[in-house]
Amino acid sequence: MKVWQYIRKLISKNTSESSKRFIALFTILLVAYATLRYTTIDNLEIVLGELLSFILVLFGEAVWESTRK
Numbered sequence: 001m002k003v004w005q006y007i008r009k010l011i012s013k014n015t016s017e018s019s020k021r022f023i024a025l026f027t028i029l030l031v032a033y034a035t036l037r038y039t040t041i042d043n044l045e046i047v048l049g050e051l052l053s054f055i056l057v058l059f060g061e062a063v064w065e066s067t068r069k
Contacts, residue, residue: 007025
């Protein structure tokens with residue numbers, strides 16, 4: 001129950017960052033579901049490569065946005 005309260009506090013602030021946090025949490029949940037649902041032994045390496053690429057792109061975008069300011 002405390003997890004839901006934490007998530008509600010995290011995304012309920014009236015700032016532009018709260019919408020970014022909501023999108024990030026939603027994306028994480030969506031990627032986790034798709035990974036658990038569709039990963040098999042046959043495609044494990046491909047899925048891991050795609051997830052690592054996705055994470056690296058997100059980190060790169062975050063670094064680029066922070067250095068741009």
